Amino acid sequence: MQRPAPSDAQTVALLGHDLRATLSEVIGGLLLIERDLPPSAPRAHLARTQAASAAMALLLDSALALLGPTPIGPIPIGLHTEHLLNSLRLRWQTRATEQGITLDLLAEDLPADLPLDPAGIERILANLLNNALRHADAATITCHLQITPARQLQITVQDQGKGFDAATLARLSSPEAATSTPGAGLGLHIVRQIACDMGGQISAANHPAGGAQVVVLLPLAQPPAPQPAPAPAEPGPAEPGPLQGRRVLVAAANDSARQRLSGDLTSLGAQVSAAADGLKVLKHLTQARFDALLIDIDMPHTSAVEVIRHIRSQPGPLAHLPILAITADHSRAPDTALRAAGADAVLCTALARADTLCAALTQVLHRKPGVEPAMPQIEPAQFQDLLDMAGPKMAAELLDHLQKDLRAAKRALLSAAQGPDWLEVRRQTHVMIALAGTAGANLLHQLAQSMNALAHQPVPDNDSLQRLLPQTLEHLDMLINFIDHKSANPIQHFPQAPAQEQT
Missing domain, CATH: 3.40.50.2300 (Response regulator)
Known part of the structure; x- marks a missing residue:
């Protein structure tokens, strides 16, 4: 895909922010609806929609990253296992039940976090499970996740349908036989491409007991190899340590x-x-x-x-x-x-x-006395790019909206943490993720993501919330103060035209 011109990239970046913010509102609105529903209401459908919305937001962030630096901020690499399993239950088991299919989700001894791209894993599982649901008939699908002795994440999806035809298996075995036609193995080619990009591999076969089986292997980061012990040095006069006398x-x-x-x-x-x-x-x-x-x-x-x-x-x-x-x-x-x-x-x-x-x-x-330690909280260039794209006439209005939204999010988060009201914590951290990413407040962005992941756990830990909350509020206050300072004279944010030389 050809990289768009800088002006187009900026336009897409702003559009991406708006889409991301809209998704946050969709997720938050679903949470509020769920909270107000009577016990007999079909909550599973709302849970499935929430999981799908979160997955869409993740894919949007990944797509925008292809355009280069954007106000969304960096895409984190690291997958919370419990969040992944919970998303699979909410989104795919609900859909399977609607089709009269049983989806067995098996996970063996997975670590709490996996050093893998969340968007890549989301796309792999989505394509594999979509295929299985289309072809499984009214039977059982098994999705098995485990760590192999070679430190690989192994994803196995098996259905009890008709299995692969010979043409599909032939296409999958040939790297040159890529297809862009839905229904012609496109989903599996997408899986193979993602797996290859992540250093992994895919295999597909018809299971002896019937049905199709796809296995994806993705390497995890290897621990550092043990270094051989150095040979004992000849005895000699002891060298003074680098902190000698301190x-x-x-x-x-x-x-x-x-x-x-x-x-x-x-x-x-x-x-x-x-x-x-x-x-x-x-x-x-x-x-x-x-x-x-x-x-x-x-x-x-x-x-x-x-x-x-x-x-x-x-x-x-x-x-x-x-x-x-x-x-x-x-x-x-x-x-x-x-x-x-x-x-x-x-x-x-x-x-x-x-x-x-x-x-x-x-x-x-060796620091100089009286010099304050550096505390970079905002990416200045990213924030300036945001103001430049808004233009001098709209900069003040943009800052005003940011301030109001940040202060509202802070009040709502403080209130939600008292209970805690986990649904409201999820809603407000979604809003903070979008706002912090837009402003270039990367540390606040990361803290909000951590708090959001915590609130999505099946049984969120209140102690962890109380540990994260002071840091998050500290960063939130610093961003608010930063924007307060910038709002004092928004005209100064823009570079002045150089004076013409006198001739």
Whole structure:
């Protein structure tokens, strides 16, 4: 497909935003209708429509990504297994029941997340199950998902219909025999193309017991191969560690984490003291001088944010103490509350080695006192592109609508989180996904997606919601403040025409 001209791409990008927002309203409206229906109403049809709408939104994002950078933002690669299985139950088991067919969905020992493209998996399953439902007659279809010993996701769809004819099997075995005619194996050719793009393969055959069977194998990311142990070095004078002579205070509530971090830093030459809670951190800082503080996000008694704010409010050198916040939770690595409180950096230590820790701490130690840590929340170029496409006359109106929609979403989300009202959480996070993607607020976009995926789980976890909520609101407030600042004088957002040279 020929890439459209830049002006066409911008037009499609804006159209894509409108379509995405409309889909969010469709999904949200269905949720509201479902909530108000009496128990006897056909809720399965609404659930199927919700799942199909979410799948359509995913495919739209994937299609727009082919056009290059758009206001929608990056397409995440990573599939929540429970969300996938729930979508299959809602969308395809309901449809099979309507046709008098039994759809058996089997899943064996799947991990919580799969490193695969959600849109690609959606298209593969949709084409395979569509084909099976067309040809299964009134019998049983089996959809089996499992991980092979070779770390592949194996998708097997088997029906009890008439099976493949010889011509279809011949076309599938020939890469050159692509077709664009519906009913001539087009769905299976689409599956084969997607599988090949994902590094996988497809096989089709007639099952000995009758019916058709299609198997798709998709490779998962391989774990790093173990490195051979280096040969023992000849004994010699010990080299000074990169943190030689540095006094570092390590604060972590977990004993094993505190011991591991202390051991890593000691091996790098640092002189380490340790504290198990926020009050002990403050006590240590009044009794001795330190070159840096490593503090876990989750601290008892006095939180990490409170500790950091207290340090930054002190007079003298203590206010400029280099602070590296640490967490074992990858999703909280870009924690803006800590950055706003004064942390110089936030490091995820779940997979961090000693050299990674050393590099992060060295960077913090060498920052210039008084320089605020960088906190990029908005992609400036993406936001400017949005304003440029709106034009000077419409920029103020665009910003005003964004502000109103963001503030309304914030109020509704806060209210929904009290229950929690999971249907309303899903509706408002759909709205936030569209708005954040439009404004280029990529971190807010990701947080809203995580909260939306949580709300779609069969039994959503309220504790996870309460952990995500403060970060999401923090990013939401930053976006609102950013737009407030931009709204003060929208004319300044547009480049001025260069002055002509005097001759």
